[in-house]
Amino acid sequence: MLWMHMAIRELMKNRGFAVFFILNLSLGLTGFIAIHSFGRSLNHHLDENLKEILTADMVLSSSSPLTSEDLMLADEVLGPGKTQARLIRFYTMVKGGGNARLIGVMAIDEHYPLYGTLSLENSPGNSKKKEIQARPGVFMTRDTAYALGIRNKTDENTPVILGNKTFRVEDFFTVDPDKSLTAVELAPKIYIGIDQLEGTGLIQFGSRIRYSHYYRFSRDTDTPVVTAKLRQSFSEKYQGQSRISIYDSRDVNQRLGRVTGYFTGYMGLVSIVALFLAGIATAYLFRGYLNLKQQEMAILMSIGARPMEIYLYISFQLLILGTLASCLSVVISLFLVPAFPILFQGLIPTGIRLTTDPSTIALAVVMGMGGSLIFCWPVFVRIFGIKPLMLLRGTQIIGKRNGKRLLGQVASFLPGLAAFFGISVVVAGSIRNGSIFVAGFILALAFLSGMGWLIFSGCRRLSHTRHLVGRIAFRNLFRNKWSSLSCFVTIAMGAFLISIIPQVQKGLQNEIMRPEGLKIPVFFLVDIQDEQKMPFIEFIKHQDAYLANISPMVRGRILTVNQQPFYSENKAPGSKTGNRKAVSPRQVRGRRMEFNFSYRDHLDVSENIFQGRPLSSTPWDFEATTPFEISVEKSFAEQYGLALGDLIEFEIQGIPMQGQVKNLRKVRWNSFQPNFYLLFQNGVLNDAPKTFLAAISHVSRENRQDLKNKIVTAFPNVSVIDVTQMAGTLLSITDRLSLSIRFMAWLSIAAGLVSIFSIARHEAWKNENQVNLLKVLGADFKLIQAITLLEYGFIGFTSALFAILLSFGFSRTISWYFFDSLWQFDLKISLGILFLTPCICMGTALTASRKIMKTKPVKLLATA
Amino acid sequence: MILELKNVCKSFHQPQSGMIEVLNNVNFSLDIGETNAITGQSGSGKTTLLSLIAGLDIPDSGKILLQGEDLCSMKENRLSRYRATKIGIVFQRFHLMPHLSARENISLPLEILKHQHITDRVDDMLAKINLKDRQHHLPGQLSGGECQRVAIARALIIKPALLLADEPTGNLDIKTGKKIARLLFDLVEKENKTLILVTHNLDLADQCQKIRKLDRGRLV
Incomplete structure (x- = not known):
């Protein structure tokens, strides 16, 4: 005690x-x-x-309709006492209020949602559910309506055109029943009755559609157990190659948790x-x-x-x-x-x-x-x-x-x-990311400490001046090296954070908005059918636009890599060197079952070979005994452990075929050009059923909406992604990320300022006798103030200078590593930091030591 | 016999001059109630000798026996207990706890020992040093003489077997110094304490029953 x-x-x-x-x-x-x-x-x-977020206990989802056998198997495993709902989801162009734009269509049955209700503005949700199955009506939020040009009461009767069918707005949601993360959505959503899909002509070969079955269980059901059991059953049925993904609320939780x-x-x-x-x-x-x-x-x-x-x-x-x-x-x-x-x-x-x-x-x-x-x-x-x-x-x-x-x-x-x-x-x-951060931090700290030590050791030389203020200030900095260094490192780290964030953000902005040497297209088009290819090319010729790229796309599966099954539960595929990583069941579940393949005569400007040789231009002969040639994208090769010379067996439209990796490519994905992980030798996919992706550029800002409307009218099934809009969405996310980091960085600065205040106060207290002695010897307040200002101004200036230099180094490295050397110097912010930091330091130090500076020199006698 | 020093030696290493022998075969003994002054020139080893007897340092060789117990064989915790129960030290610069009042400074050793009757003993001691009216003042609010009175009281409150004083009047003016010396000797006599006083001041040394002079580490 x-x-x-x-x-x-x-x-x-x-x-x-x-x-x-x-x-x-x-x-x-x-x-x-x-x-x-x-x-x-x-x-x-x-x-x-x-x-409520998932709107169910469990979901079965696939890119093709679930067969009656699949549903029967699910019924059998899940047992009685459950309720079901169906949802078909896809992206398409929707025309409303004279404007066409990309929209996520949610075609729901009368049971959706299984949890929560449809909160509508004008009527109880459930009363409308059956009605919309019978007649062509759509639901949407006011925000989506606004994006479609339906902005006031008079617009509410505006027809909404989906493919070949015209709909009317039935009501508006007060809360979107699908509580996905809106900021990372490609497009806003509208809801229609599932029976109304017929006649829209939107469901065609190659269309990117998700068919989902929602389940709600009785209260006593153990959802994780049932989910695991169903996964096991489908895995057994399809020998580990099921196309159906099964997820429950825990997976949603993980997905949301990952983003935040x-x-x-x-x-x-x-x-x-x-x-x-x-x-x-x-x-x-x-x-x-x-x-x-x-x-x-x-x-x-x-x-x-x-x-x-x-x-x-x-x-x-x-x-x-x-x-x-x-x-x-x-x-x-x-x-x-x-x-x-x-x-x-x-x-x-x-x-x-x-x-x-x-x-x-x-x-x-x-x-x-x-x-x-x-x-x-x-x-x-x-x-x-x-x-x-x-x-x-x-x-x-x-x-x-x-x-x-x-x-x-x-x-x-x-x-x-x-x-x-x-x-x-x-x-x-993760240990890797944590270690990188710690290593970077220690590197920054070591650099700043080293520089600080050199600077304050050098202050001894600077103190050999005739000028009294300089002599005392620099001698103080030299004598109190530890406190000077503490201040220097604290301020420099804060300034470094503030400086590096805008530098990296600028690189990111450049990367998204105008990657070096590339012309970003205005529109990116998907789901162009084979028979639409020539009419589409012809159509664009008559528009004030340029068709930058049109690429075929064929879907298929990878069966084996070097005779090893691609979908093994225990191991990831790998090169023949045998370097295969162990993977968790969750990773295996998350692995894609289908991939998009393409072929092209010559590489796009957005891609280049960094290992191996170009694919042969000679069309591959189906009768040939040698495998066809494949080009693999770098990150894909890294993810699946693929290397030059690997033999890969594919299944395309039910036909097994074997290819060999001949080169590895680096792709600039931010070019928004149609690019693929796997490119095949000419001749392999030419006759396979396919769709086309296209990129359109050289469209003036004023003509964009008009061209979009024309495309939707002429090719209702083709989805037009507005690249500028998408880049805007990405930028808004990076802005938010940058803002959130800056928010914390300012907290670091605040912590740094309190540190300076504390250190300056402590130093002033330590130097009280010196201050009093100077006063006894005739120094006035201004002179003592000038010494403090010079000391802390010098610390502030040098720390800001080295922080900026360090941030240049770091941001350049980050840009080189992540953004292919795209780096830009932000002069305004750097000058701002260089000017403001010494001012803030001087102000803080002056406030902290004011009391000591004002003490009466008689105290010197009392303490002597 | 309360204290006995047998062949005590102590040397220090100095970067420029190498090993310096500060104490060389020091032998002496003290009886209960005896007052001893140790004098000598600066650097003769007085303070080193005092620090060894106080258990603040250990000799290179020899033995220091207090009431038959050898200090040199004691571990750190045992030495702390030894100081807390058997030794009272009065410093030249008082060394009071600045944030504790005079009363609290005096009671502190008893509190460390978790003593039962602290209040009565502190009151008694405050009366003896005549500081009852200033008992709630902090050291900064007391004069030098008053501070040293508090320091003496703090040293005596545990009823130590041995009282060590290092230039107790060295920081005081002559008049106050004399008053403090009188108080010190009065209390030592009343309480029948054994005192070792280290000083340059021959007037002060004369008040002790014995005077020992240290010269280059040897008692002469």
């Missing part, structure tokens, strides 16, 4: 230290706690609403930086506090306190501070969390109730207490060297360093590094 009492009392006496320690650590923890709190709220929402996981993962990693910066400052503050307290510790030891009691007493203080910091971080995060649904609008379900649950508070407390101990541990170990003997000698309290102590000092950094690595891996979601 004595030690607890003393610990609390001492903290009360050292309020300045305690407050800044708590503030620093809490700011560092806040981002982390806010993300966790939001994640928990999201998970809680998903747990409670997954069935990317965002929260990046934000989490940036919040680690904030935590680290706060850690530097807390360790620095603790160092100052310990310097102040080491004599008292020696006194306590001299009157009989055991060393262990002293360690516990100091640890208890750190635990108190950590706990208070965690409480404060929970409070601050309460204000931050409401910003998350705004940042993630369209990416997460709506209506999430944001709460801070006990697990978040527990995490905060554990991280607060653990964080304060771990961050301060390298400083804490100095206590082990305290010798009360020094009280008699009047020399420094902490004994000299020997080899053992030096080793202990080095080892004291290990818990922090281990914790940092562990948290990074957890937040990044």
Whole structure:
């Protein structure tokens, strides 16, 4: 009790230290706690609403209609007491209000949705369900209606044309029954009766259609068990090559979690930086506090306190501070969390109730207490060297360093590094990503620390000036190298984060909007039928547009790779070198059963061979005994472990055929040109039933909608994807991602500023005697102020400069790795950072040290 | 006999001058209630000797026996307990806990020992040093003399077997120094304590029953 009492009392006496320690650590923890709190709220929402989001307990889905045998098998396995609904889903062009645009069509039966209801504006949903099966009516949300040009009451009677059939708007949804993530959808959705599909002419060979059967079970059914059983049954029936995918609410949960996981993962990693910066400052503050307290510790030891009691007493203080910091971080995060649904609008379900649950508070407390101990541990170990003997000698309290102590000092950094690595891996979601982040972070830290050390060592030279302000300021920077370096690294890391995000974002924008050397098409067209090819080419000739590319597409399956089954449950396919990776059943389930193949006379400008030779232009002879030649895309080859020379057996329209990999290609997917993972030698697919993909460019902005309308009228089954619109969607997602990261980066800056404030305050306090001495010698307030301004302005400027240089290096590397060397220098932001950082540093330092600067010099006599 | 030093040697390594022998075969003993002054020039080894007797450091060779127990064989925790129960130290620079009041500073050793009757003993001690009216003041609010009175009280509160004082008047003016010295000797006499006083001040040393002089690490 004595030690607890003393610990609390001492903290009360050292309020300045305690407050800044708590503030620093809490700011560092806040981002982390806010993300966790939001994640928990999201998970809680998903747990409670997954069935409503899926609209069923389980779904069977396939790209071809399920056969009666398939449905009978499902019936048999799932047993009695279930209800069913059907949905056919596909994308097509819809004309409404004079505008044609790509729309996701949801053709539903009268039982859909099995969970939740159709919330309609004008009538109870279920009363309309049967009606829309009987007559051509559509449902949609007001947003979709607006996109189709139906904007007010008078537009509501506008016909909506789907393929060859005309529909009327029946009603508007207040809430879309399909609660998918709207921001990552290719197009808005409309709902029609499943019986009304007939006559639209939209379901043709090669059309990309998803046929789904929804199931709702009785309450006592164990859905995961039933799902697993059904998967097993279909796997057995089709010998592991079932085209039917089966998923339940857990899969939806994972899918949603993956999307938000990317965002929260990046934000989490940036919040680690904030935590680290706060850690530097807390360790620095603790160092100052310990310097102040080491004599008292020696006194306590001299009157009989055991060393262990002293360690516990100091640890208890750190635990108190950590706990208070965690409480404060929970409070601050309460204000931050409401910003998350705004940042993630369209990416997460709506209506999430944001709460801070006990697990978040527990995490905060554990991280607060653990964080304060771990961050301060390298400083804490100095206590082990305290010798009360020094009280008699009047020399420094902490004994000299020997080899053992030096080793202990080095080892004291290990818990922090281990914790940092562990948290990074957890937040990044994988050891690889976590390690990359930690490696990058350490690299940045090492670079900045090295540069900082050189700069502040060089300050000795700079202090050889006649100018008094410069002489004192640079000497201070040199003498107090550790505190200068702490400030430098803290500010530089914050500036680095702020600088690198726009650099990378700019690269990404360039990548999406205008990839180097490529002309992005205006429209991308899918589902052009074989018999429509020539009329389509003819049609485009008469338009003010250019048909950039038209490529055949044939669907087929891969049976074996080097005589090994492609759909093995236990192993991924691989090259004949035998380098095959083990895969989980989930990965096997997620593997595509069908692929799109194509052929072309010459490669597109968006692709190039990086390994192997071009495919032979001689048409392959079906009677030949040698395999035909294949070109494989790089990422596809990496994913499935394919290499040059591999023999692959395909099944196309029921015919087995064998090909050999002759080259590996690199494709610029962002070119939006029709590209394929697998290209076959000329002659293999020429007579197979196929559809065509096309890209159209050179369409002026004014003519785009008109051309779209004309295509829809002439070829109602062809889907036209507006590439500019899609790029806009992608950019909006990257913008949101960038915004969410910047949101956290600003938190890092805030943590950094509190650190500067704390360090500057501590330094000012340490230099109090020097300040008073200068005053006694006749220096005025302005001169003392100028010294502080020069010190912190110099730290701010150099840290910003090196942070910008480092961000150039990092963003260039990222651009080279991810965006094929597309990199652009953002001069405005860099200049802004270079100007603002010293100003902020000077302002912060001035505020922090103002009180000390204003002390009366007479204090010097009192302390002498 | 309460304290016995047998052939105590201590040397230190200094980077420039190599090994320096600070204490060389020091032998002496003290009886209960005896007051001893140790004098000598700066660097003669006075403070080192005091630190060895206080258990703050260990000799290179020799034995230090307090009430028959050998300090040199004690581990760190045992030494802490030894200091807490048997040794009282008065420093030249007082070394009070700045955030504790005079009363709390005095009671601190008893609290470390988890003593039962702290209040009565502290009241008694405050009366003896005549600081009852200033008992709730922090060290920063006390004069140098008052601080040293608190330090003496803190050293004596545990009723130590041995009281060690390192230049107890060195930080005080002559008048206050004399008052403090009187108080120290009065208390030592009243409580029948054994005192070892390290000082340059010959007037102060004269008040002890014995004066031992250290010269280059040897008692002369």
